[in-house]
Amino acid sequence: MSEKPEGKESSVRLQKWLARCGYGSRRACESLIAQGRVQVNGKTAELGTSIYPEMDTVLVDGRPVRPAPQVLYLMLHKPPGYVTTRHDPHAERTVMELLKGVPVPVFPVGRLDADSEGLLLFTNDGELANRLLHPRHKVAKTYHVWVQGVPSEQALRQLREGVVLEEGKTAPASVRLLRQEGRQSVLEITLHEGRKRQIKRMCLAVGHRVQRLVRVRFGPLRLPKDLPLGKWRYLTEEEVRALKKAVGEQVE
Numbered sequence: 341m342s343e344k345p346e347g348k349e350s351s352v353r354l355q356k357w358l359a360r361c362g363y364g365s366r367r368a369c370e371s372l373i374a375q376g377r378v379q380v381n382g383k384t385a386e387l388g389t390s391i392y393p394e395m396d397t398v399l400v401d402g403r404p405v406r407p408a409p410q411v412l413y414l415m416l417h418k419p420p421g422y423v424t425t426r427h428d429p430h431a432e433r434t435v436m437e438l439l440k441g442v443p444v445p446v447f448p449v450g451r452l453d454a455d456s457e458g459l460l461l462f463t464n465d466g467e468l469a470n471r472l473l474h475p476r477h478k479v480a481k482t483y484h485v486w487v488q489g490v491p492s493e494q495a496l497r498q499l500r501e502g503v504v505l506e507e508g509k510t511a512p513a514s515v516r517l518l519r520q521e522g523r524q525s526v527l528e529i530t531l532h533e534g535r536k537r538q539i540k541r542m543c544l545a546v547g548h549r550v551q552r553l554v555r556v557r558f559g560p561l562r563l564p565k566d567l568p569l570g571k572w573r574y575l576t577e578e579e580v581r582a583l584k585k586a587v588g589e590q591v592e
Contacts, residue, residue, distance in 0.1 A: 495548065
């Protein structure tokens with residue numbers, strides 16, 4: 341990092357600067373640094389590095405980092421069969437293939453499993469993405485879940501109160517039985533945490549395998565009925581304000 345330039349802005353943590361430039365949430369940017377993919381002034385950066393953006397030269401994978409020219413927010417009605425990632429050489433299809441016409445690079449806010457469907461948000465606003473994903477903000481996500489069989493009241497109570505998984509007991513959740521469809525049931529489950537494949541593991545733990553999973557709400561935003569499967573649209577100004585308000589970010 342350069343010495344502080346007189347009359348210039350203060351230093352900023354490298355991962356925070358990368359997030360501002362559209363490289364993902366701060367956690368994702370920390371991962372880039374830990375992987376050795378980030379250089380500052382010709383040297384491989386380390387976690388904890390601070391920079392002066394106006395003075396220091398930052399590269400990611402050998403390419404110069406520049407602030408995003410345009411801040412975008414959009415939603416996708418994700419179909420099954422697409423991996424939620426910007427790039428995966430081992431994946432046949434990624435969600436980025438569905439974002440035709442988006443003028444600048446964006447990244448997914450969180451993830452949905454390849455076989456899951458529903459509301460998936462994208463942005464290049466790393467600060468908002470970080471807040472939306474951080475556990476302290478407890479941003480709720482609601483899913484409609486098709487499971488085998490009909491859960492008993494005891495099974496539903498277990499899901500609400502918390503299920504013991506390998507890494508510990510899950511946090512309390514809102515769970516209700518919406519309807520029965522033949523030999524399967526549809527549940528509505530709302531979580532405030534985001535462990536890997538959490539709902540599928542929770543349901544399996546109480547004896548009901550998940551057959552289909554659709555995210556219908558992320559924080560204050562609901563999946564629009566008029567957004568076709570596989571299509572995306574920009575968020576409205578109202579929707580962006582609602583997201584920022586949900587995580588305590590000042591709204592103009």
